[in-house]
Amino acid sequence: MGYAWRVLQLADSAFPTGGFAHSGGLEAAVQQGEVRGREGLERFVRELLWQAGHGALPLLGATWREPTSLEALDARAESFLTNHVANRASRTQGRAFLDTCSRIFPEPVGPVRQVARAAGSRYHHAPLFGAVLRALDIELPDAQRLFLSLTLRGALSAAVRLGIVGIHESHQLQHQCAPLLDTVLERCAGLGLESLAQTSPLMDLLGSTHDRLYSRLFLS
Secondary structure (H helix, E strand, O other): OOHHHHHHHHHOOOOOOOHHHOOOOHHHHHHOOOOOHHHHHHHHHHHHHHHHHHHOHHHHHHHHHOHHHHHHHHHHHHHHOOOHHHHHHHHHHHHHHHHHHHHHOHHHHHHHHHHHHHOOOOOOHHHHHHHHHHHOOOOHHHHHHHHHHHHHHHHHHHHHHOOOOOHHHHHHHHHHOHHHHHHHHHHHOOOOHHHOOOOOHHHHHHHOOHHHOOOOOOOO
16 A cells, blocks of 8 residues: 555655766766767667666666575675776665665665665665665566666756756657667566676766766766
8 A cells, every 4th residue: 555656756856865966977978979969868878778777677676576685686786886986876876765765764664774784785776776665565567667767867867967958858858768668677677687787888988987077067
């Protein structure tokens, strides 16, 4: 009862997880000249969603199915994310998401936070997302759908602030990405840890240069 409302609450842009402080590598790609205008942004978000499907959903799904494996899966994420900027962003977002959810939903999520603390967790986002949404009794397909939606929305919000597209154009693009979201979810929802992969090495390489940009609006 009320679980659908929880999904909507978590999807709300006002939910304070700090995700809008990150561009997912978009800022670096823009400054390196790899993303120009709407066409470049469309290509970027397509690569970003496939990367989320192959590089995050397996960790999210594994933790949702077996919450007691959080410590091991957090360590798996640490070894998988070799790009230091992406690694730091994952830890920052994961900690913010867990802290926020444990304050807003203390009874179901508080124990997850205690376990993560006791284990000396690095707080990587994807496995924590799975553990938290399992604690909130949100079904796995809804958790996976929400993760992909937030990934897309975060990149498009960054694109607006970077001046690549306007707010209406960004929402047009979000609407147009619906079939792609369905395809990524269909192909990646059932992937196990053995399928964990980096599908866009160039995007990962560009994102790793973020700390060397002359000026920055975002943390990653």
